[in-house]
Amino acid sequence: MNILVLGATSAIAEEFIKINSTPGNNFTLISRDEERLGIIVNDIKARGASVEESLILELNAPENVVRFFEKNKIVQQDKVLLAAGSLLEQGKVENNTDYLIEQFNINSLSQITFINELCNRALISKNGVLSCITSVAGDRGRKSNYLYGSAKKSKSIFLEGLAHRFANKGITVIDIRPGFVDTPMTTHFKKGLLWSSPSVVAKIIDKSMRKKKSKVVYAPTFWYLIMLVIRNIPRFLMHRLNF
Amino acid sequence: MLISGWGNYPKIDANIFKVATTADLKSKIVKNRSFITYGMGRSYGDCALSENIVDLSRLNKIKNFDENTGELEVYAGVSIEEILEFVIPKGWFIPVTPGTKYVSVAGAISNDVHGKNHHKHGCFSNYVDSFELILPDNSVNTCSRDKNTELFQAVCGGVGLIGVIITARLKLIPIKSSYIDTVEIKCRTLEETVSTLKSYKDSTYSVAWLDCLSKNKLGRGVVYIGEHSKGMGLETSSKHKVSVPQAFPSFLLNYYTTRLFNGMLYNKSKRKKTIGKEMYDSFFYPLDNLKSWNNMYGAAGFLQYQFVIPYSAGLEGLRTILEFVARSKRGSFLSVLKILGGSNKNLLSFPIEGFTLAMDFKLEKGVKELLTQLDKMVLGFGGRLYLAKDARMEAEVFKASYPNWKEFVRIRKELGADIKFNSIQSKRLGI
Numbered sequence: 001m002n003i004l005v006l007g008a009t010s011a012i013a014e015e016f017i018k019i020n021s022t023p024g025n026n027f028t029l030i031s032r033d034e035e036r037l038g039i040i041v042n043d044i045k046a047r048g049a050s051v052e053e054s055l056i057l058e059l060n061a062p063e064n065v066v067r068f069f070e071k072n073k074i075v076q077q078d079k080v081l082l083a084a085g086s087l088l089e090q091g092k093v094e095n096n097t098d099y100l101i102e103q104f105n106i107n108s109l110s111q112i113t114f115i116n117e118l119c120n121r122a123l124i125s126k127n128g129v130l131s132c133i134t135s136v137a138g139d140r141g142r143k144s145n146y147l148y149g150s151a152k153k154s155k156s157i158f159l160e161g162l163a164h165r166f167a168n169k170g171i172t173v174i175d176i177r178p179g180f181v182d183t184p185m186t187t188h189f190k191k192g193l194l195w196s197s198p199s200v201v202a203k204i205i206d207k208s209m210r211k212k213k214s215k216v217v218y219a220p221t222f223w224y225l226i227m228l229v230i231r232n233i234p235r236f237l238m239h240r241l242n243f
Numbered sequence: 244m245l246i247s248g249w250g251n252y253p254k255i256d257a258n259i260f261k262v263a264t265t266a267d268l269k270s271k272i273v274k275n276r277s278f279i280t281y282g283m284g285r286s287y288g289d290c291a292l293s294e295n296i297v298d299l300s301r302l303n304k305i306k307n308f309d310e311n312t313g314e315l316e317v318y319a320g321v322s323i324e325e326i327l328e329f330v331i332p333k334g335w336f337i338p339v340t341p342g343t344k345y346v347s348v349a350g351a352i353s354n355d356v357h358g359k360n361h362h363k364h365g366c367f368s369n370y371v372d373s374f375e376l377i378l379p380d381n382s383v384n385t386c387s388r389d390k391n392t393e394l395f396q397a398v399c400g401g402v403g404l405i406g407v408i409i410t411a412r413l414k415l416i417p418i419k420s421s422y423i424d425t426v427e428i429k430c431r432t433l434e435e436t437v438s439t440l441k442s443y444k445d446s447t448y449s450v451a452w453l454d455c456l457s458k459n460k461l462g463r464g465v466v467y468i469g470e471h472s473k474g475m476g477l478e479t480s481s482k483h484k485v486s487v488p489q490a491f492p493s494f495l496l497n498y499y500t501t502r503l504f505n506g507m508l509y510n511k512s513k514r515k516k517t518i519g520k521e522m523y524d525s526f527f528y529p530l531d532n533l534k535s536w537n538n539m540y541g542a543a544g545f546l547q548y549q550f551v552i553p554y555s556a557g558l559e560g561l562r563t564i565l566e567f568v569a570r571s572k573r574g575s576f577l578s579v580l581k582i583l584g585g586s587n588k589n590l591l592s593f594p595i596e597g598f599t600l601a602m603d604f605k606l607e608k609g610v611k612e613l614l615t616q617l618d619k620m621v622l623g624f625g626g627r628l629y630l631a632k633d634a635r636m637e638a639e640v641f642k643a644s645y646p647n648w649k650e651f652v653r654i655r656k657e658l659g660a661d662i663k664f665n666s667i668q669s670k671r672l673g674i
Contacts, residue, residue: 043304
């Protein structure tokens with residue numbers, strides 16, 4: 001089976017890759033960190049799976065993605081996981097438009113472009129599965145991270161439309177919305193009960209991709225209930241809350 | 244961020260840097276004035292704690308494995324659990340394992356850990372062919388018994404104070420089964436426990452659990468013997484784990500409940516000798532099934548006290564210490580006795596030929612004073628304490644019992660490691 005992972009060096013992606021590093025699986029890995037990619041490639045091979053290619057791509061500008069597809073010949077994929085992202089600083093956005101554009105590109109536009117190129121070039125097989133990590137942050141705009149949230153939400157809407165487009169055509173589209181995950185991206189956060197490990201989230205992603213059903217997956221499931229509440233907090237009350 | 248070792252004591256506020264590549268690590272060496280490396284956080288005390296911590300847990304990858312020879316090359320942060328899940332189905336096993344599978348390879352090397360087979364196979368370092376070490380000057384050095392020998396002997400057991408291990412080559416042992424053939428022998432007295440352990444010195448694995456609380460039957464216990472089984476498949480374990488919550492009411496763990504538990508453990512089997520078969524993980528890692536069992540001791544944490552005394556101190560030495568602990572009524576929930584084989588050439592490796600006993604003490608008033616008394620007794624018998632468990636030993640005790648400490652400090656100074664790598668423990672011990 002051909003598996004492509006964008007953002008292959010993210011903690012969740014690495015766990016997903018580990019689960020799937022079994023003989024017969026053939027990976028195409030994309031990340032911006034060359035040394036780390038090399039480490040992962042060794043691990044995959046030691047575990048008996050193969051690596052078609054490992055490629056470097058910077059997502060800060062969507063043109064990079066277009067060029068990437070012109071330059072590299074990607075084989076048709078059975079499974080695709082988009083796990084790239086950067087946890088931006090909301091405070092920095094408010095007086096720095098260049099930063100806003102760059103971060104929105106990394107977390108949304110470049111990835112949407114990537115999916116679009118995959119679809120237009122028919123690089124997802126007939127019964128293929130595409131899943132993309134978005135975030136519960138996209139479920140409601142909050143002052144502490146609304147750029148991150150809006151980038152994630154824009155991906156969610158794109159995925160929703162894509163799932164509609166491919167409905168009854170064999171291709172599955174899954175929107176993965178993790179809650180708090182203990183990754184290098186969140187090292188400086190204080191961890192509590194609501195936090196999950198990357199391996200737990202990766203297992204949820206793997207399971208939902210095997211089920212091949214287009215849907216939104218909250219990871220873990222209890223985030224569905226939390227976000228149901230948060231989405232329904234009336235605006236007047238929300239404006240009095242500080243989170 | 245607040246962080247502690249497995250004993251939940253001490254808790255310190257540290258800057259934690261996770262590294263994912265050699266380049267990452269090198270930049271941390273340049274940027275930080277002083278730090279210590281951290282893996283799975285299973286050292287009990289403060290040997291992996293410092294104001295700045297470089298966390299190697301993301302280096303949890305396999306580099307290469309030769310299925311025919313059992314040679315495995317891994318990155319520093321890979322855990323024994325991950326190694327076992329990977330190699331057992333292929334018919335291989337890790338030759339020396341501590342009592343938990345949640346330790347990183349770099350941690351196992353840095354503490355030169357031992358297992359239930361020390362009397363036969365020695366320490367973890369015995370099966371390390373070589374490792375790559377990054378020194379304070381950012382140079383990468385391959386160390387083995389033949390190459391950079393001095394570094395190899397300083398790093399194995401050197402609690403992360405010489406350099407940072409980035410990869411290691413290990414030699415595994417072949418197995419036919421992931422099961423262990425076991426023998427359990429109930430022993431009524433300390434003499435019996437010790438002589439039973441000694442009589443099984445040709446068996447691969449042996450360990451004894453001791454009842455340190457029972458008034459009249461002090462030192463009674465159960466001896467567990469094990470050999471790799473020859474049949475029954477190569478499965479790995481995926482048992483569902485029960486977790487102890489952080490807010491566990493630690494008053495439940497007191498003198499009386501501990502006595503009750505010890506009595507139950509002793510009386511579990513009616514027979515003198517029980518022969519059985521166990522999955523590898525329930526034989527080697529019985530406590531791993533109770534995830535975060537360290538929380539049982541409450542927020543204040545606990546101290547594990549593991550010492551070794553030479554055979555010359557003998558049974559009497561053990562008895563003196565056990566009686567002293569029993570009188571304090573601060574007995575340990577679980578006490579483990581093992582026989583250790585000879586020492587190796589590594590400068591700060593713990594084992595010497597003799598008896599080693601590990602006891603847990605809930606951290607409460609008077610415990611530190613009790614342990615200071617024990618230190619004196621252990622020193623008097625010519626013994627020493629295990630750095631991987633220590634959070635409180637005084638420098639004089641350390642220096643009196645680890646004669647190679649001066650050589651270790653000399654190497655540290657020569658490399659500039661005394662400036663770059665420091666833990667709370669290293670500062671306390673004056674190395």
